Amino acid sequence: MIADNLARVEERIEQAARRAGRRREEITLLAVTKIFPAAAIRQAYQAGLRHFGENYVQEFQIKKSELGDLPGAVFHLIGHLQSNKSRQAAELFEVIQSVDSERLARRLDEAGRPLRVLIEVKLSPEETKTGASEQDLPALVDAVRGLGRLDLRGLMVMPPWPKDPEDSRPYFRRLRALAERHGLAELSMGMTGDFEVAIEEGATLIRVGTAIFGPRKAKA
């Protein structure tokens, strides 16, 4: 089933890239595996995927111990990270996409392992959304660039849940403008419901769960 779903997602990516006049290779598909078991990660790996996104440190700690060796797999933390879990996160993940404060960035740097990081930006006023505000972004970019073990690659955004994929477009466009202003190449944006729009707006990393693995059961 994963292989079939993946073929459909691949077709959607290729069509969106073509519409946008972009090359398929500019876009990395990140499989979001939260709540799904380690076996789902293994299946997606066997289907050819190499980038995986997880939301919860503890959940992934258990799964990773069950995974065995998957050469070339790259694990991204895409969920909010509390500073007190930064050391564990630095051990488990190669990429942290949810850096949103200097304090967290310093803690990740102190964990001692070289890490690729993205800054999560909050572009909507919803109180539940995490991420650095636009006002705080310039100082945070400077701070992260000053930390020796962190390699700042780009920005991540999670817009409000879209009723229509077009609802996300202004957020994606805004994120791209911010990344350009700071000379950052990686744009992590777009999920199952809106990744075509994200590709049109320049996404380099799309984070897709449902379209690959099917619907998730709500986390208790």
Ligand SMILES: *Cc1c(COP(=O)(O)O)cnc(C)c1O
């Ligand atoms: C769950 C999640 C996704 C994937 O969402 P789908 O709609 O299942 O594709 C992407 N990004 C983040 C940050 C998520 O938490």
